[in-house]
Amino acid sequence: MKSFKSKYKFNSETLQYEKIKFSFKKFFLKIFQRSLVSLSFGAILMILYIIIYESPEEKLLRAEIKFLQENLSKINQRLEKDDSLLNIIADNDNYIYRTTFELDSISSNIRNAGIGGSNRYKIYEGYNNTDLIKDVAKKLDKLELKLKIQDESYKTLLSEIKKRGKVFNSLPVLQPIHVNELTRIGSFYGYRPHPILGVIQMHHGLDMVAPTGTPVYASGDGVVETVEKISTGYGNNILINHGVDGLSSRYAHLSSINVKKGQKVKRGELIGEVGSTGLSTAPHLHYEILINNSSINPLRYMIAPSPSEYEQIINETKYSGKSFD
Ligand SMILES: [Zn+2]
Incomplete structure (x- = not known):
């Protein structure tokens, strides 16, 4: 061992080399001093490393925070676009759909109302990204509210469409014979000499004119109000109440009747057959339209669709059945 070899020191007084005595105390003191220096140096290096370089966990967390921040910002931007899209839908709703059905438009104050409660966004406070996440939460709340209002508006529109569809289907517009x-x-319709009685009379x-047995169809949706099987006047006849604007329709001189009083009927549904019962000289259908029990000229309402359209109307009632209402 090098340290146990004899060491000499030059003595300037005696001008001789003198052997240095080995001392354990000095030896250990030296080791201790050197260790202390090494340890301190190591500690300083470690601190520098921590300051300059991060631990792998920290690095991962920092990357994750950055990833979340970036994506949250992107989501925030997309929410802005969605909001603009909803504004366009709201405008169409107000100025096209609601206007068409004469419904009041929904004001932008209502559509853009904020959600109450000042503590609502407090949970997001105290972080570096507080502003961003608060912004996203506010936008989402606003979107949810707008969607809710839009949904309500569409529900109102739908019920309005159904209501009007019902009214339209009830109007006695179909020519009752194909x-x-x-x-x-x-x-x-109008004044004419009565074919049997010979006097000028109002024809209601x-x-x-059609052969006996020709199908007679309901001119609009409604409920059969009366079914009469008599040999005078109208003969076998049906009166259908259409339930709108006081409208009803009468089908007279029938040879047969396919419906019962109180039965719901659809436009184009077979209700009886042409005949010559009652006060009649030849097979024909006497067809009336009444408003609050007063006759009007049926031609004011009657539409004669093309043969194929007529077939379609009849077939629809056949397949849809009576369970539609
Ligand atoms: Zn007549």
Whole structure:
């Protein structure tokens, strides 16, 4: 061992080299001093390393925070775009759909109302990204409210459409005899000499000439109000109440009747067959439209669709059945 070899020191007084005596105390003191220096140096290096370089966990966390921040910002931007899109939908709703159905528009104050409660966003406070996450939360709340209002508006529109559809379907507009089966119009609405009685009389309906047994269809949705099977006047006849604007329709001189009093019928549904019962000289359908029990000219309402359209209307009632209401 090097340290146990004899060491010499030059003595300037004696001008001789003198052997240095080995001392354990000095030896250990030296080791201790050197260790202390090494340890201190190591500690300083470690502190520098921690300051300059991060631990792997810290690095990972920092990367994750950055990732979350970036994506939250992107989500924030997308929410802004969604908000603009909802504004366009709201405008269409107000100025196209609601206007069409004569409904009041929903003001932007209501559509853009904030959500109350000042403590609502307090949970996000005290962090570096407080502002960002608060902004996202506020935008989401606003979107949810707008969607809720839009949903309500569409529900109102839908019920309005259904209501109007019902009204439209109830109007007695369909010519009650298929366009292909109508021979001719025998007599129009108005004053005319009565074919049997010979005197000038008011004719309250439209006489549609067709062979006995020709199907007679309901001109609009409604409920069968009366079914009469008599040999005078109208003969076998049906009165359908359409439930809108006091409208009803009468089908007279039938040879047979397919419906019962109180039955719901659809436009285009078979209700009876042409005949010549009651005060009649030849097979025909006497067809009336009444408003609050007063007859009007049926031609004011009646529409004669094309044969194929007529087929379609009849078939729809056949397949839809009576469970539609
Ligand atoms: Zn008539």
